[in-house]
Amino acid sequence: MDVSCFSQNVLLVTLLLAIAVSLVESQGTRVGFYSTSCPRVESIVRSTVQSHFGSDPTIAPGLLRMHFHDCFVHGCDASILIDGPGTEKTAPPNLLLRGYEVIDDAKTQLEAACPGVVSCADILALAARDSVVLSSGASWAVPTGRRDGTVSQASDAANLPGFRDSVDVQKQKFAAKGLNTQDLVTLVGGHTIGTTACQFFRYRLYNFTTTGNETEPTLLSPPHSFPSFKRCVRRTVMGQGGLDWTQAALTDLITLSLPT
Ligand code: HEM
Numbered sequence: 001m002d003v004s005c006f007s008q009n010v011l012l013v014t015l016l017l018a019i020a021v022s023l024v025e026s027q028g029t030r031v032g033f034y035s036t037s038c039p040r041v042e043s044i045v046r047s048t049v050q051s052h053f054g055s056d057p058t059i060a061p062g063l064l065r066m067h068f069h070d071c072f073v074h075g076c077d078a079s080i081l082i083d084g085p086g087t088e089k090t091a092p093p094n095l096l097l098r099g100y101e102v103i104d105d106a107k108t109q110l111e112a113a114c115p116g117v118v119s120c121a122d123i124l125a126l127a128a129r130d131s132v133v134l135s136s137g138a139s140w141a142v143p144t145g146r147r148d149g150t151v152s153q154a155s156d157a158a159n160l161p162g163f164r165d166s167v168d169v170q171k172q173k174f175a176a177k178g179l180n181t182q183d184l185v186t187l188v189g190g191h192t193i194g195t196t197a198c199q200f201f202r203y204r205l206y207n208f209t210t211t212g213n214e215t216e217p218t219l220l221s222p223p224h225s226f227p228s229f230k231r232c233v234r235r236t237v238m239g240q241g242g243l244d245w246t247q248a249a250l251t252d253l254i255t256l257s258l259p260t
Contacts, residue, residue, distance in 0.1 A: 005078060005103055005120035005148075028145060029144060029145040030144070030145060031143050032144075033144040033145035034118060034122075037114060037117045038110065038114035038117045040113055041110060041114070041126070042126060044106060044113060045130060046126075048109060049063070049127050049130040050134065052099075052101070057134075058098070058194070058195070059098065059131070060132070060134050060193060062099035062194070063099040063127045063131040064131050064193065065097060065190070065194065066098070066103075066128070067127070069088075069097060070121070072159065072160050072161075073160065074149060074151075075149075076121050076124070076125055076146055077121050077146065077147065077148060077149030078120035078121035078123075078146075078148045078149065079148075079151065080097070081120055082149075084152075087153070087154060088152045088154060088157050089152070089154075091154035091156075091158070093157050093162065094157055096197065099127075103123055106127065107120060107123055119146050120148050122144040125144070135193045161174075171184060198231070198235060202232060
């Protein structure tokens with residue numbers, strides 16, 4: 001049986017949003033919430049994540065990022081998993097999220113073990129923790145007992161921090177969630193794992209200053225030698241990135257020994 005988290009379309013009624021948000025915010029969570037109703041929940045989620053990680057380790061950063069994108073929009077209510085037109089999933093900041101199949105797989109197994117008990121929101125929270133552990137990060141106890149939301153609107157994802165946001169804007173967006181600057185810095189440490197697509201830093205490669213074709217200094221540190229970074233430079237030079245050919249890029253082609 002294939003059970004998916006929120007596989008059917010959901011009617012998006014703005015009025016319900018306020019109710020859903022208050023439900024999510026008032027729910028109580030605690031470590032061991034399922035100790036009687038589904039004692040194997042943690043081991044089932046862990047083994048599922050482990051098995052997917054075994055064939056594709058990049059699933060770990062994908063799940064961690066998905067958890068953040070879920071929690072930042074009306075709390076950790078799994079609304080990111082809801083399918084359908086105009087849902088959070090379809091919003092631009094969420095288009096490259098990965099790992100939905102891992103959550104669906106865990107949900108299928110949990111439905112077989114303890115039907116109708118474990119929320120998808122808890123599965124995602126546990127899977128994010130397990131992903132960090134599998135990536136050699138620290139572990140932590142995950143309080144469970146989240147309820148799944150039923151409302152998901154793409155427009156609400158607009159409050160997610162954007163890659164072009166200034167630090168001040170990022171601080172404001174976190175403050176709106178009750179998170180301070182230290183929380184921001186700590187959480188952005190989530191980028192210790194994972195990758196970014198060329199499109200998110202290409203604009204910082206050349207023409208960084210207004211006075212010349214300079215590369216942003218932080219991009220000259222170790223990643224500069226990574227093959228994927230080189231490919232990004234190359235695609236930019238070849239005009240596939242929508243940027244103009246520049247002298248600086250040509251120099252990089254030579255100094256990085258990139259194929260033309
Ligand atoms: C604070 C502002 C943040 C901004 C502007 C931001 C932006 C981004 C961007 C542009 C990417 C690249 C996406 C891609 O190429 O597919 C990314 C990836 C990622 N982000 Fe963030 N992020 C932020 C916060 C966070 C937080 C708080 C976490 C987790 C605690 C997180 C976890 C990740 C992970 C793990 C990846 C790699 C995903 C992968 O490899 O699939 N991010 N982020």
